[in-house]
Amino acid sequence: MARKKLAPARARAPEIHARLVKRYPDAHCALDHEGAFQLLSATILSAQCTDKRVNIVTPALFARYPDPLALSAAKLEDVEDVIRTTGFFRAKSKSLVGMATALVERHGGEVPREMDALTSLPGVGRKTANVVLGNAFGIDEGVVVDTHVSRVSQRLALTKHEDPVKIEKDLVKLFPREQWTMLSHLFIEHGRQVCIARTPRCGECVLVDLCPSARV
DNA sequence: ATCCCGAGGG
């Protein structure tokens, strides 16, 4: 069975975006939050953890530590008890308290809006910084590349890389800046519902004819 | 056994 040769990524990208927008018109940040500080905290917790699980623990976290000053003064053990079920709880607790302390000491208790300042915070890498910039501040600084975005991009052959930074470089060249933040939500939603890691549901995928990995 | 909106350290 001859597989139809697909167009290069550059030619498929606009159609991929259009179909996903139509398929997931309500795509949005799945981490419950109010404001940059809460989103920053929730995103630190999201490492190797489902957003659903993060949303279970954050209400208690935000109630107990409503602002950077309160979180900076928290005892690590108390934070660990609240966030334990999200995994990596010792490292995440240190990151949260360290992040809050850095906000108080270096940024007047506010979340900075610059990539360099954000990634200088404890426990904050490029992925987390992109989440905050895009969703709390409305700045399309880059594309959030999490496990879903990585997998979907590879299956669609929009990148040949596995390194998230290299994947992001490929994606920002394929899609216009004003689409970057929403693109992440679209890929994440598609990755969760259809382009699932173990058993992708290619039979119900709106991108089958644009995907070299499709198995129907 | 594998995966989930990663980051830091060696």
Place this chain on the structure above:
DNA sequence: CCCTCTGGAT
């Protein structure tokens, strides 16, 4: 580049 950190869901 590699490894480690961690619990819950499937």
